[in-house]
Amino acid sequence: MKTTGDRIEIHLNKQRLIFLLISALAFFAIGIWFVANPGFFKRGMIGNPAVISGIGMLTLVVFGLSSFVLGKKMIDQQPGVIIDKSGITDNSSGIAAGHIPWKDIKEIKPARLFNKKFVNIVLKKPISKNNGAKKKGKKDDDIVVSISNNTLQCSFEELENALKSAFDKYKVS
Secondary structure, eight states, X not given: XXXXXXXXXXXXXXXXXXXXXXXXXXXXHHHHHHHHOGGGOOSSGGGOHHHHHHHHHHHHXXXXXXXXXXXXXXXXXXXXXXXXXXXEEEOSSTTOOEEEXXXXXXXXXXXXXXXEEEEEEEESSOBOTTTTXXXXXXXXXXXXXXXXXXXXXXXXXXXXXXXXHHHHHHOOO
């Protein structure tokens, strides 16, 4: 984490990105093997060559896309997260949110999915589930941007504390 005046930069963890890229490429190679040799797996319920080919194709798509995104992140020189007086800039993942001004943020809170921790940034502008056609008694859902420290050079606690303290400092009521 690099702090310069009112600006905090949290850089991408290139070692973690390399590990994730190698893992994605390994699964991509397994997908190629499944598509090229579906008859190799003849036992059990998934011994059907069509099922093996389907699993291989799905693996190629998912891990091929993952490898592409991780490869782009490897050459990205921008910080993963920038926190300053104008807001939060998220560049931490392949589906990063970009710049979020403080005036658009309602709340910053920790979240957990299975065993993985995230910092959720809840935005003030709700989006209706029913495409703008409001029904009586229906509550609009919040838009939430989740940031994980998975590809960042910081712990979850450091990320959470930096975001919360900056929000308390710069929030617009």
